[in-house]
Amino acid sequence: MNAGSLGEFFEMGGYALYVWGSFGATFLLMAVEPILVRRRHQAILQRIRRMIRLETEVKR
């Protein structure tokens, strides 16, 4: 597109709400999901480490 200015670009020819509402939601969810997955991975790793630590302490 040939937007004359930054403001014109964000206006999206009057479709600002719809275009940014779509791209915004898509971007947001696709940014949040990997973070949640990473947290889940970290959480289980931590849990396993704690289990190993507890077991070695009991053995002593």
Add this chain to the structure above:
Amino acid sequence: MSTRLINWFKFSSPATFYPLAGRIVTWSAVVAVVLLAIGLYMSFFVAPTDYKQGEGYRIIFVHVPASWMSMFIYVVMAAWSGIGLVFNTRLSSMMAQALAPTGALFAFLALWTGAFWGKPMWGTWWVWDARLTSELILLFLYIGFIALQGAIDDPRRADRAGAILALVGVVNIPIIYFSVKWWNTLHQGASVTITKGSSMGQVMLVTMLIMVFAFWAYAIAVSLARVRAIILEREKETTWVRELVGGAR
């Protein structure tokens, strides 16, 4: 036979698949980011303004990839479920479980971006049209699959119950795909078909395909990352996980 050189059953073991998945995650994440950057740039600065819908049509660049992925992921999820059911391979069921949230996300985005496209073009956020309704059912199937698996404590039983739901739900996929042909829908027909090619402009089509591949790479990365977490959750008592986590400290 060259295919015999690769022992596919080796990769059905979570212990061998876990590190392999880790490498694939890294590479597909890189591909996803690069393609998304190119795709977004093209979506806004290269693709021309539509003569009918102005700038509003640009929603297509997220709407179509999200919709395709929501259907495609469901088929893959059902296939893994089926393999898990028949061969009793635990990794297949974990794959199905890992795909469900990502599929649900894309189904939601298909509906959401569709609503934001429908409002300016049709004058309504939502209609009970065959295409929209069947896509909504797809979202419910994903949610149902996740909820059903979550409700059963024994993971192997949860796998089987989920697999049956997933396989029954496959019937919805052709309904979504052909809904615009079978019924008079407000939703337009397909712009891109395998048999007739594309009715879109060249640049628009290329931009959309780049976004499709970007979403594809994203889905591979995020679902394999999730399956790695699921593998650890389910195999936490095994020696290989203990050695892996204990050694990596």
